[in-house]
Amino acid sequence: MSRLVVVSNRVPDPAKGPPAGGLAVALNSALEKMGGVWMGWTGKSSGVKEPGPLQFVERGNITFALTDLSRRDLAEYYTGFANSVLWPLCHYRLDLTEYARKDMAGYFRVNRLFAERLRPLIQPDDIIWIHDYHLIPMASELRRLGVGNRIGFFMHIPWPSPDVFFTLPVHEAIIDNLTAYDLLGFQTEHDVENFALALKRDGIGRDMGDGWMAAYGRRFQAKAFPIGIDVAEFASTAKEAVRSKAVKRTAVSFAGRDLIIGVDRLDYSKGLTHRIDGFERFLIANPAWRGRTTLLQVTPKSRSEVQGYSDMQRQVAEHAGRVNGAMGTLDWTPIRYINQSVGRNTLAGLYRIARVGLVTPLRDGMNLVAKEFVAAQNPADPGVLVLSRFAGAARELDAAVLVNPYDVEAIGNAIARALSMPLEARVERYTAMMARIEQNDISKWSADFLGMLQPEEQRTTEPVPA
Numbered sequence: 001m002s003r004l005v006v007v008s009n010r011v012p013d014p015a016k017g018p019p020a021g022g023l024a025v026a027l028n029s030a031l032e033k034m035g036g037v038w039m040g041w042t043g044k045s046s047g048v049k050e051p052g053p054l055q056f057v058e059r060g061n062i063t064f065a066l067t068d069l070s071r072r073d074l075a076e077y078y079t080g081f082a083n084s085v086l087w088p089l090c091h092y093r094l095d096l097t098e099y100a101r102k103d104m105a106g107y108f109r110v111n112r113l114f115a116e117r118l119r120p121l122i123q124p125d126d127i128i129w130i131h132d133y134h135l136i137p138m139a140s141e142l143r144r145l146g147v148g149n150r151i152g153f154f155m156h157i158p159w160p161s162p163d164v165f166f167t168l169p170v171h172e173a174i175i176d177n178l179t180a181y182d183l184l185g186f187q188t189e190h191d192v193e194n195f196a197l198a199l200k201r202d203g204i205g206r207d208m209g210d211g212w213m214a215a216y217g218r219r220f221q222a223k224a225f226p227i228g229i230d231v232a233e234f235a236s237t238a239k240e241a242v243r244s245k246a247v248k249r250t251a252v253s254f255a256g257r258d259l260i261i262g263v264d265r266l267d268y269s270k271g272l273t274h275r276i277d278g279f280e281r282f283l284i285a286n287p288a289w290r291g292r293t294t295l296l297q298v299t300p301k302s303r304s305e306v307q308g309y310s311d312m313q314r315q316v317a318e319h320a321g322r323v324n325g326a327m328g329t330l331d332w333t334p335i336r337y338i339n340q341s342v343g344r345n346t347l348a349g350l351y352r353i354a355r356v357g358l359v360t361p362l363r364d365g366m367n368l369v370a371k372e373f374v375a376a377q378n379p380a381d382p383g384v385l386v387l388s389r390f391a392g393a394a395r396e397l398d399a400a401v402l403v404n405p406y407d408v409e410a411i412g413n414a415i416a417r418a419l420s421m422p423l424e425a426r427v428e429r430y431t432a433m434m435a436r437i438e439q440n441d442i443s444k445w446s447a448d449f450l451g452m453l454q455p456e457e458q459r460t461t462e463p464v465p466a
């Protein structure tokens with residue numbers, strides 16, 4: 001049996017014990033099963049010019065190999081190329097991409113550094129799983145160092161249409177680097193199609209069918225593996241959490257008003273100003289609802305060091321303030337807007353007491369909040385999910401109230417529809433969505449990906465088509 005080597009930009013702090021939720025849990029449990037190495041950035045800057053040595057922590061059969069980044073690496077690799085070029089590009093925000101050759105060079109330099117540090121930890125039979133847009137060049141750097149192991153890559157964010165992708169000055173280099181992998185995983189079929197189209201339009205490769213692609217003389221597999229959550233665990237957490245003090249206190253503070261909830265990192269991809277404006281439209285068009293519902297928007301600040309985020313953070317605060325000023329009354333604040341992260345259990349409880357979940361990103365790879373909201377509902381009296389058609393999750397959650405997140409009137413109408421939806425329709429939609437997310441939960445996601453990445457002779461089960 002192979003060991004597993006995982007590389008991700010951020011690694012959950014091993015000193016805090018096994019992670020509590022989300023993707024980290026899935027990777028952690030795959031690593032516990034197979035044994036292996038988890039490498040990545042500590043999240044800290046070493047401040048100096050050179051990053052310090054690898055820091056090793058052992059927990060059970062997992063070796064954590066962590067590195068700080070120098071201030072320059074952080075600026076060029078992380079803040080620069082990853083978050084000021086690839087992130088906005090993949091979320092269709094060409095107006096926000098800030099391309100600089102220096103950052104591109106830093107991106108490759110840090111990937112090379114990661115590869116050089118990882119190299120001595122790799123054993124001949126290991127399978128290697130690289131995560132996300134920060135680390136695209138890892139495989140080709142490892143190949144350069146003589147690593148012949150199976151290497152897979154999962155892209156957590158959207159793969160944009162070729163017209164958008166080709167605006168990247170180094171798009172050939174990015175594709176060239178991706179062809180060094182044995183397996184490319186994307187969130188949706190749509191992302192896979194966009195990737196294949198880029199190969200075709202640039203005349204550098206093609207889709208050979210059956211999940212095989214070829215480019216630059218190399219053959220590799222590419223497939224959609226829509227990421228999920230641990231549905232059963234999240235559902236039971238939510239059920240428990242409604243009895244907690246924090247959730248009870250919050251419920252009381254809404255004084256019997258229907259709760260609409262939004263939970264996002266404060267990111268321009270999440271469509272927050274459109275959402276707030278949509279809520280305002282709803283209040284204008286449905287005066288009877290004024291004073292009877294509140295939008296709770298839980299939105300911790302994120303990537304504040306990146307230009308583009310500070311402008312957007314100001315705009316979101318302004319929109320929320322404007323709506324509260326215009327529509328609020330002495331005893332009612334329409335929007336409760338907080339820049340804080342909320343503990344996972346409390347979050348689950350809040351989803352459960354909410355009548356409506358608003359998940360309206362302008363573009364999103366998958367969006368796990370949508371799946372968490374569904375899993376958290378009370379099956380006998382479920383709330384309604386309003387979901388952007390441009391979230392990867394809309395493919396599976398087509399029983400949500402789907403909206404075009406750019407259309408604020410449509411958002412307003414969707415809120416009205418969701419708040420007044422009869423029980424029977426709510427149960428029907430909830431049941432359909434639960435069935436989909438249960439079928440495709442997080443353990444299936446990692447098992448499918450790793451099943452396909454496994455060398456053929458070691459595959460125990462047939463990889464399940466998505």
Ligand code: ADQ
Binds near residue numbers: 264265341343368369
């Ligand atoms: P994100 O853009 O971070 O992830 P998302 O999928 O919604 O978006 O995941 C966010 C996670 O953080 C969820 O588990 C959520 O509960 C938690 N979270 C969000 N806001 C929070 C808050 N205020 N307090 C506490 N927790 C909060 C990227 C891609 C997504 C893709 C994931 C996983 O952008 O499209 O679904 O990776 O592949």
